[in-house]
Amino acid sequence: MEYVILIIVIAVLALSTGGWLLFVRPRRGRVSAPPAPSSLPAKATPSQAGATAPEQAAAEAGKPQATAGVIEVERPPPSAGRMVRLRARLARSQGSVGSALLNLLSRDRLDDETWDEIEEVLITADVGVVPARLMVDDLKTKVKVLGVRGPAEVKNLLRDELIYQLGDEDRSLRTAKHNGTPAVVLMVGVNGTGKTTTVGKLARALIGDGETVLLGAADTFRAAAADQLQTWGERVGAKTVRADRDGADPASVAFEAVSEGIETGVDAVIIDTAGRLHTKVGLMDELGKVKRVVEKKAPVDEVLLVLDATTGQNGLRQARVFAEVVDVTGIVLTKLDGTAKGGIVIAVQRELGVPVKLVGLGEGPDDLAPFDPAAFVDAILG
Numbered sequence: 001m002e003y004v005i006l007i008i009v010i011a012v013l014a015l016s017t018g019g020w021l022l023f024v025r026p027r028r029g030r031v032s033a034p035p036a037p038s039s040l041p042a043k044a045t046p047s048q049a050g051a052t053a054p055e056q057a058a059a060e061a062g063k064p065q066a067t068a069g070v071i072e073v074e075r076p077p078p079s080a081g082r083m084v085r086l087r088a089r090l091a092r093s094q095g096s097v098g099s100a101l102l103n104l105l106s107r108d109r110l111d112d113e114t115w116d117e118i119e120e121v122l123i124t125a126d127v128g129v130v131p132a133r134l135m136v137d138d139l140k141t142k143v144k145v146l147g148v149r150g151p152a153e154v155k156n157l158l159r160d161e162l163i164y165q166l167g168d169e170d171r172s173l174r175t176a177k178h179n180g181t182p183a184v185v186l187m188v189g190v191n192g193t194g195k196t197t198t199v200g201k202l203a204r205a206l207i208g209d210g211e212t213v214l215l216g217a218a219d220t221f222r223a224a225a226a227d228q229l230q231t232w233g234e235r236v237g238a239k240t241v242r243a244d245r246d247g248a249d250p251a252s253v254a255f256e257a258v259s260e261g262i263e264t265g266v267d268a269v270i271i272d273t274a275g276r277l278h279t280k281v282g283l284m285d286e287l288g289k290v291k292r293v294v295e296k297k298a299p300v301d302e303v304l305l306v307l308d309a310t311t312g313q314n315g316l317r318q319a320r321v322f323a324e325v326v327d328v329t330g331i332v333l334t335k336l337d338g339t340a341k342g343g344i345v346i347a348v349q350r351e352l353g354v355p356v357k358l359v360g361l362g363e364g365p366d367d368l369a370p371f372d373p374a375a376f377v378d379a380i381l382g
């Protein structure tokens with residue numbers, strides 16, 4: 001009996017580590033953990049050979065390595081070109097919208113009814129009523145002027161229109177140290193949109209690009225929230241500053257984190273905040289306070305509003321209220337893998353006048369990408 005169990009355990013380990021190496025993790029590295037929790041981990045150095053099967057299995061399970069002072073720090077693939085790598089996932093979620101539009105536009109006769117149908121598809125994809133109308137008017141004019149024929153031409157026309165609607169704003173993230181002060185990033189949004197996950201993924205990407213990062217657990221509402229952040233931190237090689245008790249003042253934790261970030265000279269401090277309903281005035285005031293208190297220490301370089309793409313129009317309402325309380329500098333649109341309503345990118349940028357800077361395409365540590373309009377459109381249109 002024990003034999004059978006042992007063989008099954010070995011088989012499962014072998015399978016999971018094999019899959020891990022083959023499909024998930026092109027590069028990985030290990031470093032020795034810092035001796036004391038107050039110092040930051042050194043940059044990971046790539047080393048393929050050393051990791052044993054149990055270590056890799058543990059890493060896959062998302063648990064930080066706890067063996068005597070050795071923390072397994074995973075090394076992510078470079079962040080450049082991420083969106084292209086995640087293209088298949090985008091194509092899966094948004095592809096039906098793209099093919100519906102292409103089919104309609106390829107009809108022999110583009111009559112009013114067809115144009116209405118095109119508008120409907122856009123509205124169903126959460127593009128928004130006004131932008132949908134504008135897009136259809138634009139396309140109509142172009143088709144008339146250019147006398148478009150053939151599927152390839154139709155596709156180019158639609159591609160240009162979508163890219164135009166997505167705009168060419170500056171989507172760069174200010175995460176570089178300036179004048180000796182770390183960049184400060186504040187992650188805000190309602191409950192469950194993916195703030196904590198995004199902090200973890202972003203920290204991982206920055207560390208992969210060679211930066212040092214400190215996390216601030218300003219979600220003091222539940223201890224589990226700080227634990228979740230700290231687990232991410234340990235996985236990616238970032239220390240987490242957290243309160244020593246539940247219900248501590250989130251502004252003071254954020255202040256502590258930024259102070260420590262300045263002292264230890266990290267490149268970026270990323271502050272996770274509690275999810276708050278945009279309809280609760282007290283909670284929104286608290287968020288304003290977090291930002292003001294941090295600014296006594298260092299300027300806040302990015303306020304990233306995390307929106308769940310599956311929540312549609314409600315996300316737009318949230319965006320409006322958050323933008324009033326803290327100057328939102330960028331949108332993170334999560335869960336684009338789980339909805340065909342990618343048109344929300346256009347709607348939300350229009351609503352806030354703030355660019356979508358990052359998109360979340362899954363729950364995995366590398367499922368976050370800088371938003372790239374051309375790659376996005378190409379994934380939709382196939």
Ligand code: GDP
Nearest residue numbers: 191192193194195196197334335360361362363
């Ligand atoms: P928070 O309450 O805003 O901090 O949200 P969390 O970061 O705790 O995430 C809530 C849930 O959404 C978790 O189960 C995450 O794994 C999941 N999640 C976050 N981002 C994405 C994404 O881009 N795609 C998918 N499918 N799930 C996500």
Ligand code: GDP
Nearest residue numbers: 191219220221222274275276277280282283286
């Ligand atoms: P009321 O239910 O209308 O009286 O509003 P409250 O302000 O008392 O809170 C409503 C809900 O919001 C409570 O059940 C809490 O779980 C939640 N809540 C209150 N404060 C916070 C906070 O700082 N962060 C988070 N995430 N939730 C909160």
Ligand code: MG
Nearest residue numbers: 195196219225
């Ligand atoms: Mg959270």
